[in-house]
Amino acid sequence: MENYKPQGIEKKWQKIWERRKTFQVNLKKAKKPYYNLMMFPYPSAEGLHVGNVYAFTGSDIYGRFRKMQGYDVFEPIGFDAFGIHSENFAIQKKIHPKVLIQKNVNNFRRQLKNLGCLFDWRYEVDTTKPNYYTWTQWLFLQLFKSGLAYRKKAPVDWCPSCKTVLADEQVIDGKCERCDTNVIQKELEQWFFKITKYAERLLKNLDWINWSERTKVAQKNWIGRSEGAQIEFKIQNSKFKIPVFTTRPDTLFGCTYLIISPEHRLIENLKLKIKNWDEVQKYIKESKKKTESERTELIKEKTGVELKRIKAVNPANQEEIPVFVADYVLVSYGTGAIMAVPGHDQRDFDFAKKYNLLIVEVISPDGKEHILTESYTGEGILINSGKFNGIESEKAKLEITKFVKAKKAVNYHLRDWLISRQRYWGPPIPIIYCKKCGIVPASEKDLPIELPHVKNFRPAGAGKSPLASVPNFVKTKCPKCKGPGQRETDVSDTFLDSSWYFFRYPSANLKNSPFDKKLTEKWLPVDMYIGGQEHAVLHLLYTRFMTMVLKDLSHINFEEPFKKFRAHGLLTKEGTKMSKSKGNVVNPDDYYKKYGADTLRMYLMFLGPFSEGGDWQDRGIMGTYRFLNKVWNLRSKVNYGLSIKNKELDRLIHKTIKKVTEDIENLKYNTAISALMILANELEKEEKISSEYYSLFLILLAPFAPHITEELWQKLGHKESISLEKWPEPRPELLKEEKITLIIQVNGKVRDKIEVSADISKEKARDLAVSQKKIKNWVEGKEIKKVIFVPNKLINIVI
């Protein structure tokens, strides 16, 4: 008999699938549409990372499973090929991104085809193609026209190495997400999307969407809703007021000073009144110079300067209190000013100690007064709070808010999405600046605003995109007055490209609109989306925002993009993260060659639970290779005439059907594979296997190892692809065990096991148990206090 040679078989079937159009879906006619989506890769390296292969395999198994269950599965793929990742790779390689990224894409495509997924390549999407980014720009225009895109001079995070601004989400520990450089603050005119307007909706919908719990929690924390009150403090002898946001209005009587952030507008307004203006001015300058990470490194050491001669009034007790400027108060959160309650906030406590300010205890856990050595931030009973003394802090929140005539207020951690980038490799933002008309959106019929070829595509710095150095591009006519105008030279954030790509797939080849409404509403929301947990707050939040916007603009009739989302885990190599710098990245090509895609797919899925990730160890891959070999060799035992029923095997096969079905539904591929291995081991023990058993086995294996199962299926005499077979259902009557192993425990410890019939009664089991020799030794001469009987499992005798 011939040996298992994966390479030839895999190539053969990939060609057949293509020729027979096995995986092509008729989007218009499909009766049971099922949109199975995986996060598309960014080709910012020469080839696929085994981590990509891991993700795609997991998603593809799910898609193949649904297909065999009778759904019309649409499983598209594409490339997120714009963006800084790709551009930086081009800079490093000193090759123009237009050339290099296309080459990468080609290699990615070849590798993806080797993996044997259900991809329908007719609907491939590439974000760098004008027929895609036309619509990315169109989206920008829709947001602009509805007031959701705006331009604003703002202090933004700037990466001096990437020479561009970063979105709030792209700054990690005060460092650039990509290159680890310390981010600095710059005042620049930038484009923003008003995602904050959707904060409440983005939060609320989390209650009902079927997503991984972890991802939902991450989004919830990122949106960061907090409830409290906005309280106004009058400034003595002036018309000004300082509003502050607090979650603890119950501590208002303990507020002994105010702090405003260095960027607060009021400082300018009060300039003439501040006695120590020079000192204040100096402090503000110093703090602006600090980078974000310097500010956070100095977390313990709080600094500030009092605004001398300025006094505010605590509205609760009319006390005069000093006002400080300090950079631990952020301008971008709340009102940019806080009421300091040193007794009940540790930061305020530290500050008060340092500058010798009054600390008053107003919340007491036991109603008594204490000498505070640190702040008390818990709940308690009010003291030193005038007529509110004695009431509970939770209740006092509302009452004090009312008492000082303040408003209830809600604040979010979420900031508006900064979408402009001073880089080359992205879609130009379709805006024109006209001296007469101001900021004018490009006309929709002029789209795409094509990205010009720029020889020197490196970022120039100084806050300008390389596009600014192309006069032909910059000079244009104002679409409104036809006078001279200048184009916006910034490009948009890559996350904008990826925020809507799943809308484009079904309409990938559509010419005059971003997507077909009818087709979109037939196939979307996406039925199953699988991707990395690392996108929990960036990509996944933006897609939700964009979907809501499109709904509000009546382009679609749903507002959440993904019915079901499941995050997969991280693939590590011998315990550590794979990364280029560590040089431990596994290249799938080596394994395709050596063992074939089926073995690779199965090994990756066998490593551990898909949602938790797993650890790649080179030596382990032999296990799944041996398994597939075993499956291959089992064919020699298949006997076509054989129809003798084997009850034990029947049961095992139906148990396996049940287990594999449930496990795939829950993405527990590792245990599904283990169940298939157990079945294969049992089949191997048989001298002859009926073709019915073998067929069922192949069908169960097909989503995991599509090529070898096709080949063996064909060898069994079938003409059609195994992927068109119907997924089997377990027959309950065959699942029933006739005999079971009954565990006999004495005082909860296992002392014996016996074979009994499955429907044995408690009394019978008990009599049988105590008559066992081993059990006699334990119970003889002792009084049996209790007998616990768990049908089909165990009997426990308590003495």
Place this chain on the structure above:
RNA sequence: GCCCGGGUGUUGGAACUGGUAGACAAAAUUGACUUAAAAUCAAUUGGGAUUUAUUCCCGUGAGGGUUCGAGUCCCUCCCCGGGCACCA
């Protein structure tokens, strides 16, 4: 500091709503086949004790608790991974 995960043999990992801990693999050792190696097949592998084929004790990060019975539930603590972080 806060919020999520997680801690089980030599390793990756199993274990349903509390009911046989270590499935399935990997690795190692021994044996068979072979001139030899690889491959393949068979056996063994948590620790300890023992009357050494037959039974007991201990064992799921640590300690305590609930229960007839705990890897699983509760409390306290330790460690690892990830996310957020001067957010008022």
